[in-house]
Amino acid sequence: MNWYEKLKEYFPIEEMKSKKHMELLLKEKGDVYHKDESDKHVLMYAEFETFIFIDYIWVSSKTRGQGIGHQLIEKLKDKNKPIILEVEPVDYEDSDTEKRLHFYNREGFTHAQSIGYNRKSLATNEETPMEILYWSPNNESEEMIYKQMKRMYEDIHTYKDEEVYGKAYQPADEVLIYDEAREADNILDDLESNS
16 A cells, blocks of 8 residues: 555545655655655645654554654654644544544643634535644743644645645635734643743
8 A cells, every 4th residue: 555545544534635745745846845655644744944744654553652753743743843733622532533543642732722723624625623732842832833834725635636636725814813812822821820
């Protein structure tokens, strides 16, 4: 099974880019978009000058629990840039969603409280809400994470979307929402809990 089939088998159709889209990114944006793979894992990520976006991470079910996911995340953390990713909200009928969230929490990722993310899948035409998680070495604000997420969406998710899919994804401003008041509340809560 090749890298794309492994991802396709594991991730829901509404979250998957087409193989053509991913191959275009690897070929035409190879300075930013990367594939790291072995028989035990596939990691697709975009590395910008100021942050990293994890597009997909897959670890073989035969080797889960052996620390491979942790090693992949540590390799990215060593670059000392914020790391951002999208996860589907916990679905109690799908234990993988809960395991994924638990894994990222264990790895020190924070759930973005002030960033909303909801896009329509070109594959299913259904709204697909996602949660934004991030790891930040220098305590970047959620506003900064939002701006980086917006850039990633425009540079990676919608790259040549009309050419690849025959139609365009929604613009970033429709998909990503930043709630400034909510972040201010979170900062106040953190200050109060630390005093």
